[in-house]
Amino acid sequence: MKKLFYFIIILIFGACSVSTSEDETNSGTAEGSASSPVELTVGTAKSGTVSRSGYSYYKFTTTSGAGSYKLAISSLSISDSWNNSASVYTHIFSNSGYTSSSRFDSETCLTDCIMYFDYDSLDNNTTYYLQTYGYGAVSYSLTVSKGGSEGSKDDPVVLTVGTAHSGTIDNLNYYGDSYYKFTTSAADNYTLTMTNSDELGCYLYSNASFTTYINYCIDGANISRTFTGLSANTNYYLNIDGMSSTVKTTTYDITVAPD
Numbered sequence: 042m043k044k045l046f047y048f049i050i051i052l053i054f055g056a057c058s059v060s061t062s063e064d065e066t067n068s069g070t071a072e073g074s075a076s077s078p079v080e081l082t083v084g085t086a087k088s089g090t091v092s093r094s095g096y097s098y099y100k101f102t103t104t105s106g107a108g109s110y111k112l113a114i115s116s117l118s119i120s121d122s123w124n125n126s127a128s129v130y131t132h133i134f135s136n137s138g139y140t141s142s143s144r145f146d147s148e149t150c151l152t153d154c155i156m157y158f159d160y161d162s163l164d165n166n167t168t169y170y171l172q173t174y175g176y177g178a179v180s181y182s183l184t185v186s187k188g189g190s191e192g193s194k195d196d197p198v199v200l201t202v203g204t205a206h207s208g209t210i211d212n213l214n215y216y217g218d219s220y221y222k223f224t225t226s227a228a229d230n231y232t233l234t235m236t237n238s239d240e241l242g243c244y245l246y247s248n249a250s251f252t253t254y255i256n257y258c259i260d261g262a263n264i265s266r267t268f269t270g271l272s273a274n275t276n277y278y279l280n281i282d283g284m285s286s287t288v289k290t291t292t293y294d295i296t297v298a299p300d
Contacts, residue, residue, distance in 0.1 A: 068121045069178025073098035075139045078170060083110070086184045091129065091175040093121050098139070099171040101185045107165040107196035108219070109188030109211050112156040114181050122177030127151070129179045133158050134170040160216040160283070162193035189290035192220035194251050197278060202226060205294040210281055212239055212291040217283030220251070223297045228273040230300040235264040237293040240284040251278055260284050267300065 069092035073079040078098035081087050083105055091097040103110060112131065119127040132147040134140070146158040163169060173179070189211040192198040197220040200206050211217035225231065233243065243258035245268055258266040271277060285291070 068093045069095070069175060069180075071095045071097050075137070078137075081171075081183060081185050083185050083187065086115075086182050088116075088182050089173075089180070091173045091179045093175050093178045095175055097173045097175075099173070099183065100137070100168055101171070102168045103163050103165055105187040106191065107193040107198075108162055109157065109160050109190035109217070110163050110169075110185055111188045112158070112171070113154075113184040113186065114150050114156065115153045115184070116180070116182045117150060117153050118180045119175070119177040127177045129181065130174040130176065131156060132172045132174075134172065137168075137170055139170060139172055157188065157211065157213075157216075157288075160188070160190060160211050160213065160218060162190055162218055162220060164193050164196045190217050190219045194220055194249075196220075197222040199223070200279075200295065200297055202231070203296070203298045205296045207292070208281070208295050209290055209292050210241065210283055211288070212241065212283035212285040213288050214284065214286065215242075215282050217291075219281045221279040221281070221295070222249075222276055223279070225271050225273055225275050225277065225299075227299065229271060230267055230269045231271050231277075231297055232267045232300055233258070233264065233279070233295070233297050235281075235293045235295050237262055237264060237291055239289065239291040241291065241293075242282050242284055244280045244282070246278040246280065247275075249276070249278060251280055 070090045071092040078100040081101040128149050128151045130149050134143045136143040148156045189209045200223040210219040242260040245256040247253045256268050258264050
């Protein structure tokens with residue numbers, strides 16, 4: 042009888058211990074799921090939460106054109122953290138499976154912040170997926186908005202030869218990228234001119250995947266670069282990239298014209 046009494050006591054204390062651990066792990070509230078993420082509207086703030094040591098799931102569709110997008114996390118509050126650096130960890134994915142092979146960036150916020158996702162350019166009218174992880178029970182406001190860079194590798198901005206285009210770029214140590222394409226009319230040398238007051242760089246490619254590199258610009262302000270021997274009636278592709286040591290949006294006019 043005494044053995045049975047001690048066995049019952051052990052069961053009771055064991056159950057209490059498990060219950061307490063689950064409460065600690067699951068404090069706060071998770072939102073959405075991988076199969077049913079919460080939808081964010083570009084340009085509109087959305088209040089949300091993520092549980093301690095848990096995940097919340099979101100998605101958004103790029104409706105403001107191809108280019109860079111940023112996530113502002115504000116009103117950030119973290120409680121019951123199991124980590125000394127109380128924070129929220131965010132991943133961005135390119136498909137709804139939330140698999141690591143499709144994740145192209147992740148960043149951490151300790152306080153209110155803006156995440157640029159390494160300035161990766163997103164395609165237009167495409168759905169992307171966010172996953173947040175809580176180092177504590179987290180509440181926040183999320184706002185996805187268009188960044189400064191324009192175009193993407195799959196959806197570059199089309200330049201009309203001989204006509205200036207007003208462009209912008211998120212400019213920071215090679216992480217900001219704007220993408221363009223132009224079509225030559227005749228076989229000739231073509232000159233790229235830009236009115237950038239901040240330092241930028243450029244690369245010219247002969248294929249739409251931006252992998253066959255054929256020329257470049259010397260990094261600097263007010264770029265002027267002649268590309269020699271371009272073929273007639275051919276598409277060429279330009280990648281403008283950032284050089285600034287601080288985060289800034291740089292504006293410029295960009296023109297490609299035959300010599």
